[in-house]
Amino acid sequence: MEPHSDKSLLRELPKVDQILLHRDMTRLLQTTPRSVVVESIRNSTALIRKAILEGQIFEPGTVHDRVLQKAVALIKEKTRPNLRRVINASGVVLHTNLGRALMSESARDTVTAVSSSFCNLEINLESGKRGSRYEPVEELLTRLTGAEAALVVNNNAAAVLLALGTMAKGKEVIVSRGQLVEIGGSFRIPEVMEQSGATLVEVGATNKTHPGDYQNGVSENTALLLHVHTSNYRIVGFTRETTVEELVQIGQATNIPVMSDLGSGFLVDLAKYGLPKEPSVQETVAAGADIVTFSGDKLLGGPQAGIIVGKRHWVEKMKKNPLTRAVRINKFTVAALEATLREYLDEENVLTNIPTLRMLTESQEKIRVRAKELEFKVRSLVQAKVSLEVIKGYSQVGGGSMPTAEMPTYLLALLPELMTVDELAVKLRLAEPAVVARVRDGKYQIDLRTVQPEEIDMLAEILAYVINYGEVIRS
Numbered sequence: 272m273e274p275h276s277d278k279s280l281l282r283e284l285p286k287v288d289q290i291l292l293h294r295d296m297t298r299l300l301q302t303t304p305r306s307v308v309v310e311s312i313r314n315s316t317a318l319i320r321k322a323i324l325e326g327q328i329f330e331p332g333t334v335h336d337r338v339l340q341k342a343v344a345l346i347k348e349k350t351r352p353n354l355r356r357v358i359n360a361s362g363v364v365l366h367t368n369l370g371r372a373l374m375s376e377s378a379r380d381t382v383t384a385v386s387s388s389f390c391n392l393e394i395n396l397e398s399g400k401r402g403s404r405y406e407p408v409e410e411l412l413t414r415l416t417g418a419e420a421a422l423v424v425n426n427n428a429a430a431v432l433l434a435l436g437t438m439a440k441g442k443e444v445i446v447s448r449g450q451l452v453e454i455g456g457s458f459r460i461p462e463v464m465e466q467s468g469a470t471l472v473e474v475g476a477t478n479k480t481h482p483g484d485y486q487n488g489v490s491e492n493t494a495l496l497l498h499v500h501t502s503n504y505r506i507v508g509f510t511r512e513t514t515v516e517e518l519v520q521i522g523q524a525t526n527i528p529v530m531s532d533l534g535s536g537f538l539v540d541l542a543k544y545g546l547p548k549e550p551s552v553q554e555t556v557a558a559g560a561d562i563v564t565f566s567g568d569k570l571l572g573g574p575q576a577g578i579i580v581g582k583r584h585w586v587e588k589m590k591k592n593p594l595t596r597a598v599r600i601n602k603f604t605v606a607a608l609e610a611t612l613r614e615y616l617d618e619e620n621v622l623t624n625i626p627t628l629r630m631l632t633e634s635q636e637k638i639r640v641r642a643k644e645l646e647f648k649v650r651s652l653v654q655a656k657v658s659l660e661v662i663k664g665y666s667q668v669g670g671g672s673m674p675t676a677e678m679p680t681y682l683l684a685l686l687p688e689l690m691t692v693d694e695l696a697v698k699l700r701l702a703e704p705a706v707v708a709r710v711r712d713g714k715y716q717i718d719l720r721t722v723q724p725e726e727i728d729m730l731a732e733i734l735a736y737v738i739n740y741g742e743v744i745r746s
């Protein structure tokens with residue numbers, strides 16, 4: 272039967288004031304600007320009018336409630352923040368798209384403290400004179416890395432740009448062809464070099480660069496020997512990389528400084544926990560690099576920042592570069608980074624206090640127990656048919672770090688009967704909080720390594736809700 276358009280239903284369309292008086296609206300008005308509420312009711316009325324005219328609504332007596340419901344939905348949509356909480360069930364510990372490192376409890380506390388009260392960001396409380404915003408982190412960084420001096424900027428891309436611009440503007444920088452990396456977001460070594468005003472001199476081949484290649488590349492215009500840690504890819508097979516130590520030897524013989532961009536610099540050796548052996552920040556400093564740069568929010572597990580450590584005269588020169596002011600860190604970064612670095616002074620607890628390190632070093636048994644707990648809780652909440660199974664798999668470090676590392680993990684694999692696995696993935700991404708996991712081998716796979724212990728109950732409820740009702744309707 273053709274749906275008929277019943278114009279008489281238009282008479283049922285309520286007035287804005289009538290909807291405004293409804294209990295649901297008076298409640299929403301306590302937290303929502305009146306203008307948003309009124310606009311949503313008008314938009315809702317227009318949509319329902321259109322539906323009536325198109326013959327999509329033909330039950331008398333339902334119009335008022337439809338306008339009300341649609342208005343509530345529109346208000347919720349409008350007032351929901353765009354940046355939302357996500358449960359990371361992807362198994363990628365440092366997921367750039369999910370905001371990289373989680374902060375330690377101490378870092379969260381200090382950020383809250385400096386958000387709600389003034390702080391001594393640039394005042395020395397003893398002398399009452401102007402102080403440096405970098406001081407609290409400089410001391411910790413030199414102590415932890417063994418470097419003479421330190422400086423922190425907005426991110427590591429800025430750190431590399433600042434270092435190159437300060438040490439090699441108008442001069443040549445020698446880099447191995449095997450290390451001309453692209454980090455993503457169009458951060459490529461050749462392009463950053465150009466921006467900094469330095470000239471790139473490529474030496475060696477993609478798979479092999481010998482110390483002699485650097486030596487042959489040196490001219491009277493050479494200002495820097497640059498080593499870039501190939502953090503997000505590996506060249507395997509017939510390879511030869513010149514180490515930072517070897518570069519330092521050439522640098523000393525030719526009086527040219529050496530810089531190492533570590534990318535994902537770390538302070539704790541993770542090889543003991545089955546991760547690949549890579550040089551730490553301390554080792555790179557000890558190898559004699561004049562300048563070392565790394566990110567604050569990769570393996571260090573702190574806030575977004577670009578950390579520069581090394582020889583004092585170079586760091587002092589960078590501090591005087593006007594670019595430093597343009598890429599300076601804010602008080603939240605200072606607060607979170609100081610707290611993060613302090614955690615490293617407590618060697619016994621650092622692996623549990625820094626969420627990134629905890630996720631990377633957690634025992635398989637603990638992950639398995641969490642997977643079983645989630646399975647049990649989902650089973651007790653679902654009524655609709657679903658197959659649930661705890662299986663083995665692998666997690667990734669992510670954030671362009673240790674690309675070949677395979678960390679054995681446990682996953683909860685789901686196969687719903689009332690919808691496809693892809694539909695389930697979409698519905699879970701739209702839930703509150705959103706859930707991001709992997710679809711693999713025809714199953715929805717939740718990696719428990721990156722799910723926080725305190726998120727298990729919430730995740731079980733969201734999963735059960737979506738499986739039972741097809742979507743998450745939450746008030």
Ligand SMILES: *Cc1c(COP(=O)(O)O)cnc(C)c1O
Pocket residue numbers: 426427428429431452454458499500501502503532533534535565566567576577670671
């Ligand atoms: C990640 C990375 C960068 C960029 O660091 P951000 O903190 O993301 O700006 C630079 N160099 C290397 C080698 C990296 O791995």
